[in-house]
Amino acid sequence: LVVGTEARFPDAPTERGTKHLKELIKLKKDGYRAVVFFLIQHPLGESFAPNWENDSVFSKTLNDAYENGVEILVYKCDNRLDGIDLVPESVDFDLGR
Template sequence: MSIKGDIQEAFFIKRLNRFVAKILVNNKIEFAHVPNTGRMKELLIKDRKVLVRKVEDKNRKTKYDLLMVFYKDTLVAIDSRLPNKILYKAFYNKQLPYFKDYVEVKKEINFGKSRFDIGLVNRKNIVLIEAKCVTLVENNIAKFPDAPTERGTKHIKEIIKASSEGFGTGIFFIIQRNDAKFFSPNWELDSKFSEALKEANDRGVLIKAITCNINKEKMSLNEEIPIILEQ
């Protein structure tokens, strides 16, 4: 998937709130939209080099989007909107070996009180897919979430319910970096989410974790990695 727009190098200064960061770009202090509500404390550190996209929109308060962070030798994409897009495209182009009998791919499917990112429609049923953005890697283990998420736990419980009612279901953790060897729910940070994910697996929900290859011009799915669900 192409990363379009005027991409520039900058330096991170400070996160002002969940959505706005102060940056130094072209030797000038500017403000950037942060398209991810996660904490990302290990990534967003003062003076760290980042990639931003300049946005020409007079109605916006920020002139840039903060897209990627250089972490040691790894480029990390932080935009939490990307997993939906890259997963939708992969299913649309029949590039993934899961749920092969679908005939249509839809965006944003409602079920119960939740909205799921992707729906795969076949002749008999519909498969509900939830995509999660993962940026945290510790000791080669990708972890989600990096902040407690009641909404994420709610979505998992809804997808368990959908599975029990006969829907196909899947949760895909898209790891927006290429240095992870395993994936695990973040038990220390959010035990409720982790328990719910383990239950989903036990109840037959397909759970996958896939790393990505990233450069300043594009992001692509790389490889599926093993999942460790036990605490």
């Protein structure tokens, strides 16, 4: 889902996504490196934000994960008819409402 140039996740409520974030928080607290990765595939997506309107629970949990040291990586890909390339620079994200 892209609004303007901002990619947002999730496009529908995701209990499973929230569960995975909670597992990452626990792993981080247990001393492991924990990373959540978002890949923007829409050509207009230039930044990332959680979709507070569609799933405030996931969005809050993503904020909690970040505050607890879970890394958030956001990248974009270039989709073409003959292949897909990962854009090497990371994309900015904003966790606020």
